[in-house]
Amino acid sequence: MNRNKILYSGAIILAVTFIAALLVALVLYSIGASPLATYKTILTGPLSDLFGVTEVLVRSVPLMLVALGIAISFRSGILNIGAEGQIQMGVIASTAMALAMPHAPKAILLPAALMAGALAGAVWGGIAGWLKAKLQVNEILSTVMLNYIAAQVYTFLLRGPMLDPNELETGSGTPQSMRLPEMAFLDTLVPGTRIHMGLILALVAALLVWMLLWKTTLGYRMRTAGAGAKAARYAGIPVERYLIVAMLMAGGFAGLAGAVEVSGVHHRAIEGISSGYGFAGIVVALFGALHPGGIVPSAVFFGILLIGADMTQRSASVPANMVLVLQGVIILSIVSAQSFLRNPYAQERFFRWFGKFSSSARKAGKGAQS
Amino acid sequence: MSAGLMIYNVLCLAVPFSVALLLAALGENFNQRAGVFNLGCDGIMCMGAFLGFMVPFSLKATPWAAYGNLLGIGAALAVGAAMGVVFALVTVTFRASQGIAGIGLQMLGWGLAGTLFRHFVGGVTGVEGMAALAIPGLSKIPFLGGVLFNHNALTYTALLLVPACWFLLYKTPWGLKVRAVGTHPRAADTMGIHVDRIRYQALMLGGAMAGLAGAYLSLCQAKMFSDDLVAGRGFIAVALVYFGRWSPLGILGGALLFSIAQSFQLSMQVWGIKFPYEFAVMLPYVLVIVVLALARKARQLGPTDLGKPYNREMRF
Numbered sequence: 001m002n003r004n005k006i007l008y009s010g011a012i013i014l015a016v017t018f019i020a021a022l023l024v025a026l027v028l029y030s031i032g033a034s035p036l037a038t039y040k041t042i043l044t045g046p047l048s049d050l051f052g053v054t055e056v057l058v059r060s061v062p063l064m065l066v067a068l069g070i071a072i073s074f075r076s077g078i079l080n081i082g083a084e085g086q087i088q089m090g091v092i093a094s095t096a097m098a099l100a101m102p103h104a105p106k107a108i109l110l111p112a113a114l115m116a117g118a119l120a121g122a123v124w125g126g127i128a129g130w131l132k133a134k135l136q137v138n139e140i141l142s143t144v145m146l147n148y149i150a151a152q153v154y155t156f157l158l159r160g161p162m163l164d165p166n167e168l169e170t171g172s173g174t175p176q177s178m179r180l181p182e183m184a185f186l187d188t189l190v191p192g193t194r195i196h197m198g199l200i201l202a203l204v205a206a207l208l209v210w211m212l213l214w215k216t217t218l219g220y221r222m223r224t225a226g227a228g229a230k231a232a233r234y235a236g237i238p239v240e241r242y243l244i245v246a247m248l249m250a251g252g253f254a255g256l257a258g259a260v261e262v263s264g265v266h267h268r269a270i271e272g273i274s275s276g277y278g279f280a281g282i283v284v285a286l287f288g289a290l291h292p293g294g295i296v297p298s299a300v301f302f303g304i305l306l307i308g309a310d311m312t313q314r315s316a317s318v319p320a321n322m323v324l325v326l327q328g329v330i331i332l333s334i335v336s337a338q339s340f341l342r343n344p345y346a347q348e349r350f351f352r353w354f355g356k357f358s359s360s361a362r363k364a365g366k367g368a369q370s
Numbered sequence: 371m372s373a374g375l376m377i378y379n380v381l382c383l384a385v386p387f388s389v390a391l392l393l394a395a396l397g398e399n400f401n402q403r404a405g406v407f408n409l410g411c412d413g414i415m416c417m418g419a420f421l422g423f424m425v426p427f428s429l430k431a432t433p434w435a436a437y438g439n440l441l442g443i444g445a446a447l448a449v450g451a452a453m454g455v456v457f458a459l460v461t462v463t464f465r466a467s468q469g470i471a472g473i474g475l476q477m478l479g480w481g482l483a484g485t486l487f488r489h490f491v492g493g494v495t496g497v498e499g500m501a502a503l504a505i506p507g508l509s510k511i512p513f514l515g516g517v518l519f520n521h522n523a524l525t526y527t528a529l530l531l532v533p534a535c536w537f538l539l540y541k542t543p544w545g546l547k548v549r550a551v552g553t554h555p556r557a558a559d560t561m562g563i564h565v566d567r568i569r570y571q572a573l574m575l576g577g578a579m580a581g582l583a584g585a586y587l588s589l590c591q592a593k594m595f596s597d598d599l600v601a602g603r604g605f606i607a608v609a610l611v612y613f614g615r616w617s618p619l620g621i622l623g624g625a626l627l628f629s630i631a632q633s634f635q636l637s638m639q640v641w642g643i644k645f646p647y648e649f650a651v652m653l654p655y656v657l658v659i660v661v662l663a664l665a666r667k668a669r670q671l672g673p674t675d676l677g678k679p680y681n682r683e684m685r686f
Contacts, residue, residue, distance in 0.1 A: 027482065031490075032489075079469050131662075131663060135666050136666045137662045137663050137666070141658065141662060142659055144602060144605045148655040149656060153652070155648055156646055159648075282473065286470070317489075319488035319489060321484035321597075322481065322485050324482075325481035327474075327481070328476070328479070328480075328481055328482075331470060331471070332456070332466075332475065332478065335470050335474065336460050336466045338467070339466045340464065343681070345681075345683050345684075
């Protein structure tokens with residue numbers, strides 16, 4: 001039964017993706033690009049060599065971490081749109097931590113930097129959770145606003161207090177922080193590529209999130225609070241407290257993603273480091289059915305899309321903003337499909353119509369044969 | 371500089387700043403009154419801003435150039451209404467969760483505007499935009515004349531739309547239906563009101579007004595288009611609806627409060643009071659959170675079925 005359900009949802013998600021791809025093909029066609037060629041570049045281009053494959057995995061690490069946090073928050077009934085800002089806060093905190101102790105040994109510095117990032121993200125997310133729980137501030141609006149605030153804090157710090165002193169002296173003035181001490185780097189997995197230990201970290205995190213949500217009392221309560229706040233409250237679950245906990249965790253994962261990007265890929269805080277991972281993470285989480293088992297493959301899939309979109313920008317001159325369009329269309333299609341899955345009446349009506357359609361098609365087929 | 375002149379300067383700037391917020395929030399008010407929470411407002415504004423810019427830009431060297439601005443505004447209204455229909459299809463017909471669907475629509479509008487802009491235009495280019503239209507006689511009134519009667523046509527339209535929206539919402543049968551559908555859709559349905567049809571109409575109207583708000587930004591305020599032109603104003607507009615307690619007059623007050631804060635911030639830079647630019651930009655966003663936190667009692671005045679999809683087949 002359970003397996004059937006998974007297959008069924010899988011089929012629906014595939015159908016939805018197909019519809020979304022068709023809709024976006026219309027847009028591609030209208031700006032004079034060939035939809036088929038563009039899709040071919042996006043999907044096969046990144047996988048054509050080892051370097052491309054590792055780059056896809058590099059992109060999928062932050063997506064995975066962000067999406068895990070978003071899955072926790074969505075499952076607990078609070079919609080975290082603020083991952084973008086939480087990532088930036090994580091970047092700032094982990095960079096500051098790593099630069100504060102340049103001579104510490106790796107065993108201390110690396111965990112400290114990652115923890116600092118997660119903590120800063122958690123605080124930034126926790127603000128929205130607290131506002132929701134105590135003052136009933138709509139969490140979507142507050143997290144969106146916190147995104148804009150974080151972006152300004154980030155540029156302020158990078159252009160002022162955290163600016164690399166060398167940039168001031170040599171004069172190029174690129175807003176970026178000093179390079180991290182090497183003891184704060186995440187190790188590279190494959191020599192000559194950028195793929196780093198963060199991948200292992202993200203996979204372990206996926207396992208932990210699964211255990212948290214489905215194998216612990218805390219996770220059970222959080223999911224109950226998300227599934228029906230009134231019923232949960234009636235059963236004695238302090239829903240508001242779990243809203244805050246969920247936002248702390250969601251922010252923590254986003255902050256960790258930022259810290260991992262710094263110590264694994266860029267080795268310093270630069271402008272535009274989050275590059276839309278916060279928004280893409282929402283799509284990854286929804287596409288992975290808000291389950292760690294689905295999020296891991298869907299993060300890799302969106303890693304391919306992000307790299308592929310960069311490639312089409314160069315080869316087929318389709319602007320990379322196209323990814324945002326694709327993400328938007330996928331979100332709209334998925335939420336539509338989800339409510340279809342929740343509504344037994346609509347399903348019954350659809351299958352009755354579909355059955356009539358297919359049986360009449362069969363009849364027509366038989367008629368043609370005889 | 372005298373205090374009176376300072377206030378005059380701040381207010382003269384504040385009125386044009388408030389227009390985009392006002393238009394979008396008045397439109398969003400119809401959505402929310404009908405029970406649909408449209409967070410895609412921001413994306414609709416992006417598309418409206420793009421088309422409002424694109425149409426006059428591409429008509430520049432043609433005989434149609436004189437009508438460019440009008441056609442641009444028309445295109446922005448049309449694309450807004452069309453995106454309202456898309457949102458209605460997803461949230462009313464398919465009954466999807468409105469919060470996430472809104473974010474999806476926002477990404478779609480934002481991404482599409484950016485994609486089309488990069489493909490058809492490429493770099494930063496200005497348009498002539500709409501010129502200020504001083505109302506003869508009235509603009510000569512001391513103080514008030516400069517603050518209220520020396521702007522472009524869209525500003526006057528937006529200000530006149532406040533009483534118009536109030537009339538539409540409270541004094542016409544359609545307005546009554548909109549409020550009924552957002553407050554108790556089942557009762558409305560029993561009385562023979564087509565809940566889904568009214569929600570579609572409200573979303574189309576709200577979308578068109580968000581599109582107009584976008585066109586105002588690109589045609590009148592910035593006189594150009596860029597990806598981050600809208601910069602979350604759609605979300606601020608949604609918050610203003612809460613702040614204004616779902617009434618057009620309250621929304622006008624909220625929009626003015628926000629734009630006065632913004633123009634005060636700009637004026638302070640002009641007066642030479644030094645503080646980091648980033649913190650000035652941050653101000654309206656902080657203000658939104660504060661306003662939402664303070665407006666929590668207002669929620670009881672809002673439409674009771676806000677955010678809930680209506681399914682006439684469900685029995686409970």
